[in-house]
Amino acid sequence: MALEDVCGFKEKLFSTLEDTTTSVHDYCNLEWKGQETSEKIPHHFFMPHFSQTNFSISRTPSPFGPRDRSVTVRRPFPLSHGTTTLGFIFQGGVIAAADTRASAGGLVACPAVHKITPIHSHLVVTSSGSGADCMLWERILIREIRLYQLRHRRRLSIRGTAKLLSFMLHPFKGTNVCVALTLCGWDKEDGGPGCAKNSEDTSCKTDDSPSGVISSATHSLSPNCGPQLIYVCSDGARLQGEVFSVGSGSPYAYSVLDGSLSWDLSKKEAISLAREAVFRATHRDAYSGNNVDLFLVTAQGWSQRRREDLKEEYYRDMERKAQKQQSGTTQVMTCKK
Amino acid sequence: NKLASQLSVVPIQFGQINPVPSSSAIPSQESLLTSSSLPTSLPFASSQPVPLPFPMSHGTTTLAFLFQGGVLAAADTRSSCSGLVACPASQKILPIHSHLVGTTSGTSADCALWKRILSRELRLYQLRHGRRLSTSGAAKLLSHMLHPFKGTELCVAATLCGWDGGELFYVCSDGTRLQGKLFSVGSGSPYAYSILDQGVQWGLTVAEATSIAREAVFRATYRDAYSGNCVDIYHITSKGWTRRRREDLKEDSKKSEAN
Numbered sequence: 001m002a003l004e005d006v007c008g009f010k011e012k013l014f015s016t017l018e019d020t021t022t023s024v025h026d027y028c029n030l031e032w033k034g035q036e037t038s039e040k041i042p043h044h045f046f047m048p049h050f051s052q053t054n055f056s057i058s059r060t061p062s063p064f065g066p067r068d069r070s071v072t073v074r075r076p077f078p079l080s081h082g083t084t085t086l087g088f089i090f091q092g093g094v095i096a097a098a099d100t101r102a103s104a105g106g107l108v109a110c111p112a113v114h115k116i117t118p119i120h121s122h123l124v125v126t127s128s129g130s131g132a133d134c135m136l137w138e139r140i141l142i143r144e145i146r147l148y149q150l151r152h153r154r155r156l157s158i159r160g161t162a163k164l165l166s167f168m169l170h171p172f173k174g175t176n177v178c179v180a181l182t183l184c185g186w187d188k189e190d191g192g193p194g195c196a197k198n199s200e201d202t203s204c205k206t207d208d209s210p211s212g213v214i215s216s217a218t219h220s221l222s223p224n225c226g227p228q229l230i231y232v233c234s235d236g237a238r239l240q241g242e243v244f245s246v247g248s249g250s251p252y253a254y255s256v257l258d259g260s261l262s263w264d265l266s267k268k269e270a271i272s273l274a275r276e277a278v279f280r281a282t283h284r285d286a287y288s289g290n291n292v293d294l295f296l297v298t299a300q301g302w303s304q305r306r307r308e309d310l311k312e313e314y315y316r317d318m319e320r321k322a323q324k325q326q327s328g329t330t331q332v333m334t335c336k337k
Numbered sequence: 338n339k340l341a342s343q344l345s346v347v348p349i350q351f352g353q354i355n356p357v358p359s360s361s362a363i364p365s366q367e368s369l370l371t372s373s374s375l376p377t378s379l380p381f382a383s384s385q386p387v388p389l390p391f392p393m394s395h396g397t398t399t400l401a402f403l404f405q406g407g408v409l410a411a412a413d414t415r416s417s418c419s420g421l422v423a424c425p426a427s428q429k430i431l432p433i434h435s436h437l438v439g440t441t442s443g444t445s446a447d448c449a450l451w452k453r454i455l456s457r458e459l460r461l462y463q464l465r466h467g468r469r470l471s472t473s474g475a476a477k478l479l480s481h482m483l484h485p486f487k488g489t490e491l492c493v494a495a496t497l498c499g500w501d502g503g504e505l506f507y508v509c510s511d512g513t514r515l516q517g518k519l520f521s522v523g524s525g526s527p528y529a530y531s532i533l534d535q536g537v538q539w540g541l542t543v544a545e546a547t548s549i550a551r552e553a554v555f556r557a558t559y560r561d562a563y564s565g566n567c568v569d570i571y572h573i574t575s576k577g578w579t580r581r582r583r584e585d586l587k588e589d590s591k592k593s594e595a596n
Contacts, residue, residue: 251527255556259532280531325540 082287084249084278085115085126087184087229088257089242092267093298094227096126096184097274099249099282100291100307111290112307119145121301123158123185128246129178129234137179141165158185158228159240166238179234180246186297189225227297249281249288256280271296271305279313396563398525398554399429399440400533401496403505403518406543407574408498410440411550413525413557413564414583425566426583434459435577437475437499442522443492443510451493455479472499473516476506480514487512496520500573525557525564532556543572547581 085098098115101108116126117138125141127134144164148156156164162183169179231239231246243261245253256277265273275292282288292313294305399412412429415422430440431452439455441448458478462470470478476497483493493510507515507522519537521529532553541549551568558564570581 251560252531254560255528255531255553256535258556258559259552276535277531280534283534284527284530321538325538 083115083128083247084245084253084281084285084288085128085182085247086245086250086253086257086274086277087126087182087243088261088270088274089227089229089263090261090265090270091263092265092270093186093296094124094184094229095270095274096124096182096295096297097278098126098293099278099288099310100293101282101287101289102131103287108289114293116293116295118295118302119161119183119185120149120155122155122188122297123161123183124295124297124302126182126184126246128180128182130176133177133179133234134181137165137169137181140168144168155188157187158183158230159187161185162230162232162238162240165232166236169232169234170236172234173236177234179232181232182244182246183228183230183232184295184297185228186299186301187225187228188299245277245281247288249278249285252281252284253277267296275308275313279310279317282310283314396561397429397442397523398521398529398557398561398564399442399496399523400519400521400526400529400550400553401440401498401505402520402533402537402546402550403539404537404541404546405539406541406546407500407572408438408505409546409550410438410496410498410571410573411554412440412569413554414567414569415558415563415565416445417563422565428569430569430571432571432578433475433497434469436469436501436573436575437472437497438571438573438578439498440496440522442494447491447493447510448495451479451483452495454482458482469501471501472497472504472506475499476508476514476516479508480512483508483510484512486510494522496522498571498573500575500577521553523564525554525561528557528560529553547572 082103083099083101085096087094087096096116100112100115102110102113113131115128115134116124118124119138119142123145125138127138141161141164145156145161148164165181165183169177229241229244231237231241231244243254243257245257257273260273271294274294278288278292282290282292289310291307291309293307296303296305396417397413397415399410401408401410410430414426414429416424416427427445429442430438431449432438433452433456437459439452441452455475455478459470459475462478479495479497483491487510491510493508495508497504497506497508499505505517505520507513507517507520519533521533530553533549536549536552537546547570550570554564554568558566558568567583567585569583572579572581
């Protein structure tokens with residue numbers, strides 16, 4: 001396989017890694033030991049640490065698999081999916097939103113983290129779970145997608161990307177890898193603008209249709225074209241859907257989204273709905289907070305909204321409630337008279 | 338006093354092994370407990386607890402909030418036993434007396450029992466002292482009664498909604514007792530919290546408050562597997578509690594699918 005050659009994997013290399021006393025040190029140094037080729041490419045950073053065992057050398061080495069599953073690095077503190085991320089599809093594309101708090105146990109390790117990462121111009125991924133694992137796997141995914149594009153001269157579809165990611169994560173099932181990603185993207189067929197037109201046509205048709213059921217059927221029947229939302233998780237789940245929310249704040253976000261989500265939202269309404277959902281989740285969930293990041297993916301690519309501090313949103317919400325209350329009481333008083 | 342001796346008899350035996358005299362049982366400021374029958378009937382943590390037959394969870398959605406028209410309490414009606422819907426039409430909001438209502442979450446059996454015990458104790462208080470105990474007092478009473486069971490497998494999480502003072506208290510079998518304006522308890526509570534945070538304010542009318550409560554329970558039942566079936570809504574005012582007709586959420590979900 002070409003990738004193996006690029007990565008420099010050769011069977012006899014594993015014999016040098018049997019020395020366990022220095023294997024942790026090497027792991028940190030990210031260097032091959034005793035490799036004949038001159039370039040020192042850090043490939044094995046994604047292989048989990050393994051102790052001295054007898055490898056079966058006849059087994060074809062896969063670049064992504066763990067050798068010995070029984071040994072894993074112990075976590076220094078209990079991790080949790082302390083986040084709120086969400087993504088949903090509507091007629092104007094895909095919205096991806098997330099908070100920006102990274103928590104480690106009870107400490108806010110970083111109040112300004114990027115949980116939404118662009119993979120390529122038409123795909124954005126939201127991450128949840130272990131921050132380190134997510135960052136790593138996002139980089140691996142970016143690299144693999146780019147390699148695919150260079151080799152096959154076309155971009156991998158979102159569904160293909162999800163499948164690739166799922167298969168890359170599969171060998172780590174049962175280990176402590178904790179990654180829950182939502183791929184939010186726009187698939188373009190080779191006739192790029194044609195695809196966007198198709199979805200516009202279907203949306204025009206749905207406006208005329210009498211019952212709401214038909215509209216949902218036509219816009220979800222877009223196999224390789226248009227907005228796509230796929231959830232991939234290190235447990236092996238790979239789910240396609242129209243709305244996903246992941247993390248400890250997800251129940252709070254789900255109820256806000258379920259209440260107002262529909263295919264026919266305008267861009268402004270969709271953005272404000274996503275912001276409201278993240279705001280409600282950060283209000284109640286201790287592990288979500290600080291700011292909200294919003295990405296919109298359309299046929300033209302992804303665009304990012306300026307990061308907004310939710311503190312301001314909270315004060316605005318309080319003001320709005322106070323104003324409503326005042327106008328409500330004046331109404332009651334006039335009615336009484 | 339004949340009446341006093343009658344009131345001190347415990348009609349219900351809780352299966353305690355060694356009944357202990359009352360005064361040492363609970364360190365409580367309220368004098369009624371030292372002379373009443375209740376402490377003798379409480380088993381202590383040293384007695385053998387009955388092992389739970391299956392893992393239980395707070396599979397429910399209940400909520401309550403204060404507004405200008407009184408207190409509104411709402412709950413779903415599904416009783417689940419780890420995967421089985423044991424009863425699709427259970428009552429999770431139990432009236433305690435004419436102006437006090439409690440929502441229940443946790444183990445249904447425990448909640449039903451403790452609600453009855455609480456009603457009895459409040460009635461006894463009313464007979465002895467000639468006035469009703471406030472909601473805050475009722476919450477304190479329940480909390481102190483539950484305290485000997487802390488550490489056992491008793492699981493009660495109740496919200497007491499009363500008009501005496503228009504108060505809302507959350508009492509839990511691990512000892513929590515909180516006063517607040519808005520509570521939601523159970524596995525479906527995060528889903529309900531968002532909707533309530535969006536809409537609840539002091540100045541709501543009764544109709545608006547009812548629709549927000551129903552929407553919140555509906556959203557929770559939509560996403561939570563352990564909540565569902567129907568919604569019960571109780572409204573408590575100075576005149577007492579009133580109960581809305583139970584509404585099946587199937588119609589609500591059909592309406593939202595069609596939208």
